[in-house]
Amino acid sequence: MPFNAIVLSKEEKTGFSCSLKSISKQQLLAQEGDTLIQITYSSINYKDALALTNKSPVVRQWPMIPGIDGVGIVLECRSGRYQKGDIVILNGWGCGETHWGCLSQYAYLKSDWLIPLPNKLTDYQAMAIGTAGYTAGLCVQRIVDFGVKPQDGMVLVTGASGGVGSIAVALLTKLGYQVTVSTSKIEEDHYLRQLGAVNIIDGQTLKETGKPLQKELWSAVVDAVGSHTLANACAQTQYGGIVACCGLAQGMDLPATVAPFILRGVSLAGVDSVMANYDKRVAAWNLLAHNLDEKVLSHISNTITLNDCVEVANKMIAGQIKGRFVVDVNKRI
Incomplete structure (x- = not known):
């Protein structure tokens, strides 16, 4: 047929x-x-x-x-x-x-x-999450497994009004983290605060060339933007923090120095959703199923x-x- x-x-x-x-x-x-x-x-x-x-x-x-x-x-x-x-x-x-x-x-x-x-999700909800949300789940799981706790400080989510960012904000909030978001769509303030964002910054401020080391602001970062945004996020991450990188909306380049990694012990963790193994997929989907509500x-x-x-x-x-x-x-x- x-x-x-x-x-x-x-x-x-x-x-x-x-x-x-x-x-x-x-x-x-x-x-x-x-x-x-x-x-x-x-x-x-x-x-x-x-x-x-x-x-x-x-x-x-x-x-x-x-x-x-x-x-x-x-x-x-x-x-x-x-x-x-x-x-x-x-x-x-x-x-x-x-x-x-x-x-x-x-x-x-x-x-x-x-x-x-997962039993807790309908088929429609699974696609409301989709690869974007599943990728967010992989990123958040990486942060949790790394040992970052809610009391360690603010978490940054870049590109927050997109699919990955939206679900990362909601998931981190549900797990007890305080979340700051960066977005070029500042007019989406209400949308992002409903997801749980505590602070909202203009994404344009991260898209320009910044200093190799900047004020330590974030215990962890979920970045779906790449390029200068990722470089600045790394430069602003606290000593011993982690940056989970999963996207390239701004670009594939990484105009950064090694300073955050060798002077502050920051870890840059690449997150791949395409070829992740079965166990990682199931863990991410279970995390999403148990922590995202209707x-x-x-x-x-x-x-x-x-x-x-x-x-x-x-x-x-x-x-x-x-x-x-x-x-x-x-x-x-």
Whole structure:
């Protein structure tokens, strides 16, 4: 039975195209995998936005169904790892880049890539969290495991109005940390304070070149911005603190010195959500499931259809959105 999916193509004569198409089950099953899933919800992340708009060479094989996130019902699993009817989550693993992803009504994936939906979450809530929230969970887990406690001082979250930042703020607040946020969207003051932010600073103040060492302000940092913002965050971190780095919204460069690391013992921890192992994924998702309530997820989430994805992607690239966008792949379009 044919189904709907967003398909990205790039041809020598016609160039890049993005359109909603009908895909056959035979085409889907020609992909590498062992588990057929009926997708209920997907989401739009920054990497999806780059793929949907062709603003960066995210896609490495053509044609491609984008969508690095998905949640759905197992229809068949040849590996035996999951049973028919199980509800599972996908985050990353090259989907939407080298393997057909989840901005589609069905996906054919490897069972090793999947984790069970935590009991405390609905499928919709899982995609309100999505890879952005799961990445935030990995960052916060890294800070907790490092030994930073709420009484050690303020935690900074950069790019706080985005998907990673929003959930990091809510999660840290729930765990008892005092959170300062930096954002270029100062007008989102009410939104961020509802998530638990204690202080709000203009993100532009971190985006310029700063001194190698600055006043010690943060016991820990969750950074999704990179470039000068990350360099300044490191320079402002307290002795023995940690900076969890997971994004590059400002840039991939790191115009910093070794001063914070060798004079203050600051640790810079890279956080990868794409290839993280099963145990790390389950731990992050359990942390999220037990510490994010329905009100927070409702506050940050918006529901769209497959037809809305390109418009949202363009706004995301332009920095014009906040929170999370859940894609109801089966909603009438």
